[in-house]
Amino acid sequence: MAAGFFHQFSNLVSRGAGKPLTFAVACGLILLWAVSGPFFGFSETWQLVVNTATTIVTFLMVFVVQHTQNRDGEAVQAKLDDLIMALRHADNRLIGAEELTGHELHKLRKIIAERVENDEQTLEQIDSRMTDGS
Incomplete structure (x- = not known):
């Protein structure tokens, strides 16, 4: 159950994170944060907000990206294994070579x-x- 949820969640996040709109929103948030600096006197709390947010997002994205790469790697490996089996002169010992x-x-x-x-x-x-x- 949890694995299925994480799989769907990571697919959604990885697709969304790669879109130009997401990048534009992130740039907008950083710009908004920078512009708000003078209103908060460039205080430590003001700096802490963006530092904490970026640290949390980066930490969580590591797991999402790794899950996506693992899945993509397995899909590519399955396709390569299928091609190896389809070639008459291919060495079948190459199937599963990643293991x-x-x-x-x-x-x-x-x-x-x-x-x-x-x-x-x-x-x-x-x-x-x-x-x-x-």
């Missing part, structure tokens, strides 16, 4: 680099045969 340890990922990258090098050598051999044959 590997650093050492396992390094070994996998080394295997792929060797495969690429072998493919390049094969292409060079084909090119040389085609050139020699003409």
